[in-house]
Amino acid sequence: MPMMRRVSLAAALSLALALPAAAQTPSVREWTRANEHAILREYVDLLAIPNVASDRANIRRNAAHLVAMMERRGLRPRLMEAADSTAPPSVYGEWMVPGATRTLVLYAHYDGQPTDSSKWTVTHPWRPVLLSARADRGGRPVPLPAASQPIDPEWRLYARSSSDDKAGVMAILSAVDALRASGATPTSNLKIFFEGEEEAGSPHLTSILARNAGLLAADAWVIVDGPVHQNGNKQVVFGVRGDVNVEVTVYGPVRPLHSGHYGNWAPNPAMRLAQLLAAMKNDDGRVLIPGWYDDVEPLGSVETQAMRALPAYDQQLRTELGIAAPEGAGRTLTELIAQPSLNVNGFESGGITAGARNVIPTEATAVLDLRLVRGNDHRRQAQRLADFIRAQGYLVLDRAPTADERRAHARIARVIVRPGGYNAERTPMDLPISRAVLRAVQSTTGDPVYAVPTLGGSLPLSLISEALPGARTITLPIVNHDNNQHAEDENLRLQNLWDGIESIAAVMTMPR
Numbered sequence: 001m002p003m004m005r006r007v008s009l010a011a012a013l014s015l016a017l018a019l020p021a022a023a024q025t026p027s028v029r030e031w032t033r034a035n036e037h038a039i040l041r042e043y044v045d046l047l048a049i050p051n052v053a054s055d056r057a058n059i060r061r062n063a064a065h066l067v068a069m070m071e072r073r074g075l076r077p078r079l080m081e082a083a084d085s086t087a088p089p090s091v092y093g094e095w096m097v098p099g100a101t102r103t104l105v106l107y108a109h110y111d112g113q114p115t116d117s118s119k120w121t122v123t124h125p126w127r128p129v130l131l132s133a134r135a136d137r138g139g140r141p142v143p144l145p146a147a148s149q150p151i152d153p154e155w156r157l158y159a160r161s162s163s164d165d166k167a168g169v170m171a172i173l174s175a176v177d178a179l180r181a182s183g184a185t186p187t188s189n190l191k192i193f194f195e196g197e198e199e200a201g202s203p204h205l206t207s208i209l210a211r212n213a214g215l216l217a218a219d220a221w222v223i224v225d226g227p228v229h230q231n232g233n234k235q236v237v238f239g240v241r242g243d244v245n246v247e248v249t250v251y252g253p254v255r256p257l258h259s260g261h262y263g264n265w266a267p268n269p270a271m272r273l274a275q276l277l278a279a280m281k282n283d284d285g286r287v288l289i290p291g292w293y294d295d296v297e298p299l300g301s302v303e304t305q306a307m308r309a310l311p312a313y314d315q316q317l318r319t320e321l322g323i324a325a326p327e328g329a330g331r332t333l334t335e336l337i338a339q340p341s342l343n344v345n346g347f348e349s350g351g352i353t354a355g356a357r358n359v360i361p362t363e364a365t366a367v368l369d370l371r372l373v374r375g376n377d378h379r380r381q382a383q384r385l386a387d388f389i390r391a392q393g394y395l396v397l398d399r400a401p402t403a404d405e406r407r408a409h410a411r412i413a414r415v416i417v418r419p420g421g422y423n424a425e426r427t428p429m430d431l432p433i434s435r436a437v438l439r440a441v442q443s444t445t446g447d448p449v450y451a452v453p454t455l456g457g458s459l460p461l462s463l464i465s466e467a468l469p470g471a472r473t474i475t476l477p478i479v480n481h482d483n484n485q486h487a488e489d490e491n492l493r494l495q496n497l498w499d500g501i502e503s504i505a506a507v508m509t510m511p512r
Contacts, residue, residue, distance in 0.1 A: 027182040028505045032174070032498050036151045039497070042069070043170045044144065047128045047159040051166070053111040053197035059088045062110050066091045066169070066194055073176050075192060080212050082204035088196030090208050092215070095176065095190040102512055103189040103218040105471075106504070108168030108225060109198035112161035119488040125160035132156075134482065135489055153495035162492040163483035168224035169194055171478055171500035178505050186508045191218060195460075201245065201420015202460035209467035218471060220433045221464055222507055226455055226477035227485075228496065230313045233447050234503060236438045237475040238303075238429050239454035240461055241337070242372030244382050244421030245345070248389065249365040249414040250276065251401060256350075256359040266360050270349035272411070273364040276392060280342060280385075285327025287342045289388040297375035299338060302429050303453035310334050310450055320482070337456035340376050342385075343369040371458060378421035386415045425461035426454060427472045437474050440510035444502045476503060 032039070049065060050058040063079060070077035075093030082089075088111060115125045123129040131139035134156055145151055161167075172192060179186065193216065195205060209216060229235050252269035253262075281287055299307065314332050318324070328336045349364030351357055370381050390396045394413040395405065401412045427434060429451055442449045461473040478500030479485075480493040 028175075028178045028184075028502050029498075031178045031181050032501050035174075035177070036494075036498070037145065037147045039170070039174050039501075040151065040157075040494070041144070043157070043166070043497075044128045044159075046166055046170065047157075047162055048126055050126045051110060051112045051161055052114050053088050053200040054114070056086065056088075059111060059196055063089050063091050063196060066110060069173055070192070073173060073180070075176065080193075080208050082207040083211070084204060084207070087204035087207075088200075090196060090205075091192075091194040092212070093192040095186060095192075097186050097189050100187065100189045102187070103191065104507070105191045105193050105216060105218045105221040106172050106508075107193045107195065107221050107223045108172055109165045109195040110161070110169055111196050111199050112164065112166070113199045113486045115160055115488060122158045122489050122491075125488075125490075128157060128159035128162065130155050130157055131491075134491070151494065153493075153498060155494050156491040157494060158489060158491045160490055162490055163227075163479040164485035164490065165198070165225045167479050167492050167497055167500065171497060171504050172224055174497075174501045175504040175508060178501060179508060184505075184509055187510060187512055188219075188508070190508060191216065193221075197420075198460060201243070201418060202422065202463060203420035205460050205463050206467050209464065213468060216468060218468075220437075220472040220474060221461075222437065222504075223459055223461065223473055223475040224478060224500070224504060225459060226457055226475060227479050227481040227483060228477050229311070229450055230317060230481045231311060232480075233450055234441055234445055234499070235450040235452050235477060236434075236441055237452045237455045237477060238434060239374070239426030240424060240457060240459045240475060241340075241454065242376060242378055242422050242424040242462060243458035244370045244372070244378040245418040246368045246370065246382055246385060247365060247414075247416040247418065248273070248276075248368060249363055249416075250394075251363050251406065251412045251414075252360060253362060254403070254406065256357075256362055259358045259360050262360055267410075268360050269364040270361055273347070273349070273366055276389065276394075276413075277344060277347075277366060279392065280388065284329040286329070287340070289342070289384050291384050292340060292342075292381070295375040295377070295380075296340065296373055299453055300428075303426075306429060306451050306453050307334055307338070310452065333456075338373060338454060340373050340381065341369075341371040343371070345369050371456075372424050373454070374424045374426050376424065378423055379417075382417045382421070389413050389415060422458075422460050423462040424454070424458075425465055425473060427474055429453065431472065433472055434474060436510050437476070437507055440506040441476065441503050444499070444506050476500075476507065478503060 049062050051062050067077045070093040077093040079089040080092050117124050122135045130142040132142050133139035250269040250273040253266050257266050345367040347366045350361040394411040395409040397414050480496045484490045
């Protein structure tokens with residue numbers, strides 16, 4: 001990463017505010033308010049299509065549906081296929097502007113996280129339902145309103161991907177509608193790119209980008225994904241963490257054993273895996289795997305000042321989330337997301353509740369989520385994890401053990417790195433395009449818009465910069481922070497969608 005020019009945060013932001021006022025038409029907000037019912041109906045139809053990347057038939061239905069939505073808007077859509085024809089396609093469209101000297105790619109993803117429908121308390125994941133408020137705060141079902149009935153901006157729309165990230169898709173397409181209806185012309189050539197497997201780790205994104213590198217050339221990619229600040233203010237984010245997922249399986253006897261007859265004798269793989277995982281972190285949450293933090297690239301002076309300028313919100317989050325003592329040895333959430341992390345996504349062995357049996361199980365598996373920051377390499381970080389497991393006395397394999405291996409080794413672990421890992425990415429905050437996007441979003445609100453060096457979540461932005469050298473990526477989050485993304489009862493506060501449309505329209509029309 002080239003060395004950034006050392007300027008103060010105040011100076012960087014003053015440069016942003018010195019830019020000319022954005023060519024945002026005041027009618028965008030009015031158009032959105034007048035068309036809320038149509039936007040909501042179209043969005044409900046999109047959310048009703050199941051969208052897990054591994055569900056090939058339904059992911060193709062989503063892609064076809066998006067093509068139709070983009071055709072209605074005159075965006076000349078097409079599918080972008082990976083070399084592997086079974087992979088989810090990306091959906092591309094464009095609005096080219098004669099004489100434009102800048103090109104933006106607007107990115108969102110249309111796939112969603114896998115989910116267990118039995119754990120949803122409000123609805124089925126792909127049966128969108130409106131509630132009058134958050135479900136855990138007494139929200140009641142609201143019928144989809146007729147055109148003559150008002151829509152409360154505080155209503156919540158519950159469905160898988162209502163926030164992550166079909167909200168980004170719907171906001172981009174609605175911003176196109178708003179500009180066309182008002183007769184406004186974008187100040188940049190607009191290219192729209194909807195990915196179909198971001199939640200699966202984007203294993204085919206590099207292939208798609210490489211096959212369409214010329215078409216996807218742009219001055220910057222604007223990534224519409226993620227939540228606004230916890231206090232509700234808009235933010236513009238200049239970096240994201242990387243991510244890689246690893247499965248760890250520990251083995252016991254070749255068949256389940258009666259826990260009375262064999263307890264205290266036969267090793268229990270669930271207990272051993274729990275002990276192994278516990279050895280990876282201390283009580284403060286610091287990862288104890290050797291080298292975990294060694295290659296972290298420090299934030300620059302502008303980024304450090306930006307982090308310090310963000311409002312303190314940890315106490316409110318502790319109250320909201322019921323957390324008495326966070327990890328981190330007194331450091332704030334803002335500080336901690338600038339560090340690599342290790343998370344246990346899930347743990348499975350034997351059975352619980354009605355499925356519990358008095359047995360010693362044959363194996364135990366955990367899926368680990370390794371979040372990375374600039375300087376980390378996802379392959380190297382996964383190797384550090386495997387080396388740590390080996391150092392605990394385990395034979396580490398990338399497959400199930402043979403019978404002979406089981407008899408010869410007291411401790412065996414299968415370690416599988418799931419496809420789709422990628423590194424963190426960060427764009428300098430004081431570039432002209434960075435300041436222009438920040439200024440455009442600020443033009444939509446009287447509240448401060450926060451400039452955030454890095455988001456806690458992950459996006460495949462490093463894959464974009466690697467496949468398209470020189471591409472800058474800037475993230476524009478729009479959804480509510482309490483949206484339950486990646487979990488059951490995912491939801492979207494409607495006002496966040498309306499505000500997101502306005503922010504995106506402002507970016508589309510920001511001055512050169």
